[in-house]
Amino acid sequence: MMRRMLLAALAATQIGSVAQAAEQPLSPEVAAFRDLYKELVETNTTVSNGSCTEAAAKMAVRLKAAGLPDSQIVPFAVPEHPKDGGLVAMIPGTSKALKPMLLIAHIDVVEAKREDWTRDPFTLIEEDGYFYGRGTVDDKAQAAIWTDIFVRFAKQEYKPKRTIKLALTCGEETSGAFNGAEWLANNRKDLIDAAFALNEGGGGRTNGTPVSKGGKVEVQTLQIGEKAYQDFTLTATNPGGHSSQPVRENAIYELSEALLKIREFEFPVEFSDTTRAFFTRAGAARGGEAGKAMLAIVANPADSAALAVLRKDKMLNSMLHTSCVATLVDAGHALNALPQRAEANVNCRMFPGRTTEETQAILEKVVANPALKLVPKVLGKPIAVVPPMDPAIVGPIEKLAAKHFPGVLVLPTMLTGATDAVYLKGIPTYGVPGAWLDPDGNGIHGLNERIEVQSLYKAREYLTDLVKALAG
Ligand SMILES: [Zn+2]
16 A cells, blocks of 8 residues: 555656656757758648648758758759659768768658548647657658758858768659659769768667656667569469350469469578678577577578578568568459459569569569469669678767667668668668657558657757768
8 A cells, every 4th residue: 555655656756757847948959940840740741632842942941041052952853743852952071082971861751641540640749748740750750850950050050071961852652653862863863972871761669668658769770771672463364265164274273373382482591791780689689489590590591490480570581581472463354254364463572682583583483384474563673782881880870879879779670671772872871770669660651650759859869969970
């Protein structure tokens, strides 16, 4: 009873102190950052009825107001996609020897319907220690932090040794539409060319309890490399006929057999420097059956017992090799006819270094039916390249992470998905640690997207120090 009362009293004190902390006014700089972030989140940038061009223009106004001259702010858009524009800005460095660095973030967001969400997705709402709204994480947290760093550097007339470039781009979330990063890389490489780039793809994760409620950040990740995306169309054809007189040869059955073979096939295990470091460090930290298996697979990629354990974890399994999976089927033309055509989409996530051609050759061997046709959806797709674990870049990232997030494990990771990094050919691109999420993923791409207020503010502090360190 006493103990319970004591706990209740303690809880009351804590609630009191949290409430007090929340009431403390923000410093003018943090308030200005919050205002910039709010403006970005509240500018709808969905492909259906938003405008990245408008969002980029608003950020340009802020950069200009901070003192950045017009010559260092380059808005861009193509006439065919007037709403998918973006912005490049630059703070010139004093060193002639150092190549520039690039801060990149996409400003488009995934669709969000008001009727599906608890709150308006395009109003920034601060509630219970979180910011809610579409893009509060993906990727307007990063876009706002980069732009805010530029605003402050411009106001302070900060002169970095290394030129710092900023690119806010559109189209990351909609494959097939206009992509700003791809366009810049192909048409205005001069604007974004850099020794390296900092991008989305890294970040932290809590133990499931918000940090503002006593939880903790368990891990921070630095993304070094990602898989490449490719779709293949697998087609079976047949003369067809009347369904009252079926024959054994049938396009739907042939396609089904081929897809089941793909299900049973596992691409061979392989490692990059990143995934080797990840499995080694994470395996040691994790322990248990999975941790042991992670260490065993590094020692011997052919260890089938270890692989059997790791296959149960879909994320770890995907990090070990190329993966291909059936995602769509379209077959037959009438209820009462034998199918003349059966088609499936096979979506592949290719391990860094792997090409469309070799992945296609492997799939054809797996299917082992020359009557079926396998065709890649996009030709000339860039190959995913793993950026080097360069100590000059990775060193400051890890050192400053240890300072800002003391005691938190920092792990290099490979993204099993894909970002705009794939388009930045020749620019090693790193997904920075900083903002942390909850284990449920914070509604990214889904409902009620949110980020802990502290996560955003702490990431801003960390990334400011990081940009300064890397810019010399
Ligand atoms: Zn996204």
